[in-house]
Amino acid sequence: MIKKIFGNNNHHAQVSNNMATKQVRYEALVKALHTDLYRYAYWLCHEKQVAEDLVQETFLRAWRALDSLKDEKAAKSWLITILRRENARRFERKRFDMSEYEEATITDTKATSSEQEIENHWLRDKIAAMPAEYREPLTLQVIGGFSGEEIAQVLSLNKNTVMTRLFRARNQLKEALDDEPQQRGQYNG
Amino acid sequence: MDDLQFRKSIYADPNTTDADVISAKNSDPAKQKFAQDIELLDKKILSALNVAVPDDLAERLILRQSLASHQQQKRRSRVKLALAASVAFAMGLTFNFMQFSNAYSNIGDYAIAHVNHEAQYFSNTDDAKVTLASLNKKMASFNGSFDDVFGELMMADYCRFDGMKSLHLVFRGKENPVNVFIIPNSEHLSFSPAFNSEWLKGRAQNFNQSNVIVVGDKTESLKQWQERINKNIRWSI
Numbered sequence: 325m326i327k328k329i330f331g332n333n334n335h336h337a338q339v340s341n342n343m344a345t346k347q348v349r350y351e352a353l354v355k356a357l358h359t360d361l362y363r364y365a366y367w368l369c370h371e372k373q374v375a376e377d378l379v380q381e382t383f384l385r386a387w388r389a390l391d392s393l394k395d396e397k398a399a400k401s402w403l404i405t406i407l408r409r410e411n412a413r414r415f416e417r418k419r420f421d422m423s424e425y426e427e428a429t430i431t432d433t434k435a436t437s438s439e440q441e442i443e444n445h446w447l448r449d450k451i452a453a454m455p456a457e458y459r460e461p462l463t464l465q466v467i468g469g470f471s472g473e474e475i476a477q478v479l480s481l482n483k484n485t486v487m488t489r490l491f492r493a494r495n496q497l498k499e500a501l502d503d504e505p506q507q508r509g510q511y512n513g
Numbered sequence: 514m515d516d517l518q519f520r521k522s523i524y525a526d527p528n529t530t531d532a533d534v535i536s537a538k539n540s541d542p543a544k545q546k547f548a549q550d551i552e553l554l555d556k557k558i559l560s561a562l563n564v565a566v567p568d569d570l571a572e573r574l575i576l577r578q579s580l581a582s583h584q585q586q587k588r589r590s591r592v593k594l595a596l597a598a599s600v601a602f603a604m605g606l607t608f609n610f611m612q613f614s615n616a617y618s619n620i621g622d623y624a625i626a627h628v629n630h631e632a633q634y635f636s637n638t639d640d641a642k643v644t645l646a647s648l649n650k651k652m653a654s655f656n657g658s659f660d661d662v663f664g665e666l667m668m669a670d671y672c673r674f675d676g677m678k679s680l681h682l683v684f685r686g687k688e689n690p691v692n693v694f695i696i697p698n699s700e701h702l703s704f705s706p707a708f709n710s711e712w713l714k715g716r717a718q719n720f721n722q723s724n725v726i727v728v729g730d731k732t733e734s735l736k737q738w739q740e741r742i743n744k745n746i747r748w749s750i
Binding site: 347350351354355358359362363366367372376379380383384387440443444447448451462463465466467472487488490491494495497498501 | 521524525526527550551554555557558559560561562563564566567570571573574575577578579581582
């Protein structure tokens with residue numbers, strides 16, 4: 325019995341083997357999902373540094389709880405759930421008084437080279453100015469590739485609400501896009 | 514499917530797999546045009562949403578995790594060491610406790626246990642060769658002496674009496690040896706003047722600094738032994 329408790333080398337090998345497997349899983353997870361997660365975080369907080377901190381914190385928590393992730397297909401929504409919780413915690417600690425619109429403008433003023441970039445820039449401002457309750461399902465759908473049901477689950481809403489918000493989000497962007505096509509790139513005067 | 518419903522569905526999810534929406538789209542060129550517009554819009558949205566990700570973010574995430582888990586492992590091995598130390602400490606304490614704790618509560622119990630334990634080493638037929646001089650030499654450490662050897666003394670030696678230094682005398686008895694213990698007054702063993710077990714009985718007397726215990730079998734007159742002791746023993750101050 326004493327051998328069982330203290331001297332089980334086999335058990336040790338098993339543990340470090342599990343650790344190695346965990347490490348591999350973790351690195352795969354980081355590589356596959358950090359881009360989506362960062363972008364999602366960015367659209368939650370509109371600030372590069374904060375977004376990165378959120379992603380760091382999220383992956384650290386994910387590492388600790390990695391054993392509880394059974395289904396790799398659920399990994400993305402699992403991570404997003406952690407990230408949203410982290411973001412909420414950020415507001416519990418300290419409420420930042422910032423205008424979302426301004427932040428979005430600050431982050432990308434340099435990247436105005438091509439036509440495409442100008443349009444992106446213009447659209448980013450519109451997206452940033454959108455109410456969060458419309459923007460969040462939209463980012464989940466477009467960046468995350470989630471279905472209506474999955475978004476409903478992540479955001480704890482019912483599916484009809486999610487679909488309505490998605491409709492309004494696109495509708496708003498479409499109208500904005502149709503209204504001021506020729507002013508793109510000059511709006512900041 | 515009416516136009517409003519169709520538009521709503523497409524707006525909500527341009528890549529919908531809903532069969533009704535798809536068939537409506539395919540059957541009406543105007544709807545198809547609208548769907549294409551929204552698909553284009555979605556491409557623009559995607560392009561806008563795809564903000565630049567810091568190049569080395571993945572590496573930094575992995576680095577931060579390995580640092581954190583290294584810390585954790587160090588902490589864990591420290592916890593393990595502390596656990597092992599606590600277990601060793603507890604085992605030491607237990608061992609100590611068992612070794613030196615007092616299993617007997619009074620001198621009678623201990624005296625009987627002691628005699629039983631050593632019974633095999635003494636027989637009534639052993640030579641009685643201990644002299645008064647050597648007995649008194651040993652008695653000196655109890656501040657006492659005997660005027661005479663009050664019987665046939667087969668053995669006289671120091672003994673541990675439940676951890677206390679004591680003098681153990683073995684006399685020839687009627688059928689079995691008679692044991693006399695001279696022990697210092699003890700704090701952890703209570704005094705009991707008379708006691709017995711299945712085939713042994715004993716008596717104890719308290720003097721100034723010491724107790725004198727006599728243990729013999731049931732045929733022995735311990736009273737007589739005690740009288741003999743009292744007659745011969747002398748205590749110095």
